[in-house]
Amino acid sequence: MRILPRFWIVLLCLIFGPITSSTAHGFFQGFSCYFMKCCGEEKAFSAADLKSDLDKKLFGQHLARDTVLRAVTRFMKNPDPEKPLVLSFYGGTGVGKSFITKVIADNVYTDGINSMSVRLFSSQHHFPHVDKVALYKDQLKSQIQEIVSRCARSMIIFDEVDKLHPGILDVIKAYLDYNANIDGVSYRKVIFIFISNTEGEIINRKMLHFMNAGKNREDLCLYDFEKELSDQAFSNKKGGFWHSDLIARGMIGLHVPFLPLEFRHVKMCVQAELNKRGLGNDEELAIKIAHKLCYLSTDREGQQYGARTNELRDLSEESNIFSKKGCKLVTTELDMDT
Ligand SMILES: Nc1ncnc2c1ncn2[C@@H]1O[C@H](COP(=O)(O)OP(=O)(O)OP(=O)(O)O)[C@@H](O)[C@H]1O
Ligand SMILES: [Mg+2]
Numbered sequence: 001m002r003i004l005p006r007f008w009i010v011l012l013c014l015i016f017g018p019i020t021s022s023t024a025h026g027f028f029q030g031f032s033c034y035f036m037k038c039c040g041e042e043k044a045f046s047a048a049d050l051k052s053d054l055d056k057k058l059f060g061q062h063l064a065r066d067t068v069l070r071a072v073t074r075f076m077k078n079p080d081p082e083k084p085l086v087l088s089f090y091g092g093t094g095v096g097k098s099f100i101t102k103v104i105a106d107n108v109y110t111d112g113i114n115s116m117s118v119r120l121f122s123s124q125h126h127f128p129h130v131d132k133v134a135l136y137k138d139q140l141k142s143q144i145q146e147i148v149s150r151c152a153r154s155m156i157i158f159d160e161v162d163k164l165h166p167g168i169l170d171v172i173k174a175y176l177d178y179n180a181n182i183d184g185v186s187y188r189k190v191i192f193i194f195i196s197n198t199e200g201e202i203i204n205r206k207m208l209h210f211m212n213a214g215k216n217r218e219d220l221c222l223y224d225f226e227k228e229l230s231d232q233a234f235s236n237k238k239g240g241f242w243h244s245d246l247i248a249r250g251m252i253g254l255h256v257p258f259l260p261l262e263f264r265h266v267k268m269c270v271q272a273e274l275n276k277r278g279l280g281n282d283e284e285l286a287i288k289i290a291h292k293l294c295y296l297s298t299d300r301e302g303q304q305y306g307a308r309t310n311e312l313r314d315l316s317e318e319s320n321i322f323s324k325k326g327c328k329l330v331t332t333e334l335d336m337d338t
Contacts, residue, residue: 039151040115043108045076050107057103057272059327060265061096062218063225064089067256072104075191083178084190086251088161090229091258092200094326101157101193108155108191117151119143123160127168137171144175148185155191162198169246176251194252199229204260204296204322217259225257260322266290269327273334285337292333294324 050072054065068087075085089097102113109115121127127136147154158164175187203225210220230247246252261269270286279285 038116039153040117041110042117042153043110045073045108047073047077050103053103053107054100058096058100059268059272060217060261061100061258063220063222064096064100064256064258067222067254068100068104071254072107072191076108081188084176084187084192086176086192086194086253087256088194088196088252088254089256089258090196090199091203092260092322092326093197094323094328095200095258095261096326097195097197097258098159101195104191104193105155108153115155117147117153118155118157119147120157120159123158123163127165130165133165133167136165136168140168140171144172145183145185148175148187148190152186152189153191154189155193157193157195159195161194161196173246173251176246199257200260202228203257207259207322217262220259222257226255229255229257260296261326262322263290263295266293266323266327266330269330270334273330277334277338279338289330289333289337292337293329295321296324 047069051069054069058065071085071087075081089100091097105115105118106112109117112118113120121140127133144156147156158169161169172192174182175190176192179188181187206225206228207217207220210224211217230252267286267290270289271281271283274280274282274286
């Protein structure tokens with residue numbers, strides 16, 4: 001990377017000082033980006049590679065896998081999209097929402113999620129105080145404008161959307177519309193991802209309902225969850241989407257449910273982690289670790305209760321017991337055991 005010598009920076013500041021600060025900033029940025037790397041390097045997108053990554057790495061999420069593959073492929077193959085890609089991920093903790101976001105980034109940028117073109121906003125970290133919402137809104141506007149003016153193909157992620165103040169989300173609605181072009185910056189190539197986990201319980205309940213009705217997990221389709229999810233996100237008073245124009249005006253392109261993970265999926269997560277650590281296949285250890293996690297089950301009335309699997313019942317591969325924290329604690333349990 002070539003760095004501008006201090007002399008040139010001072011000279012440029014003197015020349016462009018009198019110009020309004022935002023114009024000067026934009027010009028200076030464009031100029032310095034000519035010399036320095038300002039965007040993450042993009043990969044030549046391959047739908048086959050994304051499919052292979054999702055097939056190999058993401059367990060138990062056929063709806064998310066298929067929807068993301070279709071949506072991202074269509075978007076990336078379109079040289080001139082009319083609007084940004086807007087995905088909204090819902091599901092309990094540890095079921096793969098952040099994980100799939102990383103997989104997408106890995107397939108779009110050489111540096112994956114660490115690319116300079118990726119920006120992650122996390123509600124509690126970036127916007128913790130309600131009394132500072134007005135300030136956050138201004139900062140967010142300029143941060144989004146700044147990254148997209150540098151990198152047309154940016155990826156902007158909002159995590160913990162359920163804890164986000166609706167006013168902050170409303171700021172970005174202008175960027176999500178058709179042919180969004182604000183102050184000369186086009187947002188049509190941006191990938192926006194919203195992640196929320198308040199709807200995990202609804203998904204779990206719905207999932208049990210289908211399973212009790214004899215439906216296979218793999219037979220469930222997006223339609224089975226879509227309406228309920230967008231209705232819930234819209235009416236959930238605690239969630240940031242509440243009464244937000246994003247939902248009312250249909251700006252969220254796809255509502256993607258992440259299903260609760262079962263024992264067999266947790267086992268696969270353990271196995272994947274063992275392979276990552278170079279420890280090879282160890283079925284016995286994978287079962288042992290998967291048993292250490294806490295699972296949710298239901299009684300006949302559908303009431304949920306938590307229990308450790310080995311105290312509960314003999315787990316068969318078909319058991320419809322859901323891991324309470326998905327695969328989240330797999331690495332911790334493995335660290336303690338190996
Ligand atoms: N469906 C899955 N397939 C494969 N690995 C998974 C899956 N779900 C979770 N994992 C593993 O568990 C880890 C934690 O999952 P992740 O960070 O995606 O959870 P999350 O859904 O974003 O939860 P939270 O809402 O708490 O942030 C991942 O890094 C990954 O290793
Ligand atoms: Mg997450």
